[in-house]
Amino acid sequence: MTFKTIFAPLAFEETAKLVSETALLLAGAFKGHVMAQHVRPRFTGYPPMEFYPASASATVMAMEGHDEAAGRYARALRAKFEDLCAASDAHVVPVPEALKQNGVTASWTEEVGQFPLNYGLSARAADLVVMAIPDAKGAHPERELFEAVLMQSGAPVFLTPRSGLSAVPRRPLVAWDGSLQASRVVRAALPLLLQSDETTLLTIGETDAATPSLEQAKLWLERAGVLVTSRHVEWPERPIAERILNQCEASDSDVVLMGGYSHSRLRESIMGGVTLHMIQHADLPILMVH
Secondary structure, three states, X not given: OOOOEEEEEOOOHHHHHHHHHHHHHHHHHHOOEEEEEEEEEOOOOOOOHHHOOOOHHHHHHHHHHHHHHHHHHHHHHHHHHHHHHHHOOOEEOOHHHHXXXXXXXXXXXXXXXXXXXXXXXXXXXXXXXXXXXXXOOOOHHHHHHHHHHHHHHOOOEEEEOOOOOOOOOOOEEEEOOOOHHHHHHHHHOHHXXXXXXXXXXXXXXXXXXXXXXXXXXXXXXXXXXXOEEEEEEOOOOOOHHHHHHHHHHHHOOOEEEEEOOXXXXXXXXXXXXXXXXXXXXXXXXXXXXX
């Protein structure tokens, strides 16, 4: 098991370089293929019904202006991506040609569709998705895209910090609570865990006695060949995510592996939750699976 197909949704100019560089870095470690995609939005500027009959020429002009602007935006993103591929010695090839090349490969696909749905659907055919941690103070569409890809793809999502990533993480911390999401993230992240120097398996407070314990999870990873150190800490008075980040610092961990949105997104938006706290406060990579 490895990360051979790494999906990079390039929706935003602000994070295109960061996402591309991280995806190429991971592809280099796993000798994989970076599948970059940009979805051009459909034209939605039709006049409201009460304004019909509208001028046909005005509608055509609006459509042409939209298509021209969307095309310029896509070409700029593609040029930036291909320049980064060249700097990383990644061969840009058509998707069907990837298996015929030696070394790291990359491809660019572009389609007209619906944001963020098309990205989430495309990510289903990938081993790993690379995205930037949504800007906590920035535009809502970044978080909307992250949530769509996480919830709709079933793929592990690697969120890279806004400061960038200089090397592939070697000291993961796994937030283990015996849940289905925790099990999925461990299984999905095995390629990363197998290349790690040491993995910290963290449990906070008491877990459901019916679910696999910390010891069982440790044995599972050790059988796979992962070097594991287990930690159990008491239930915190402050947010769980804060305790996870504190334990990352204590264990010198450089990436967090955890389930994403174990509770509903609505509940987390209203009440706050581990997922939201992590993406708002973490300054290290996070790998999540829903």
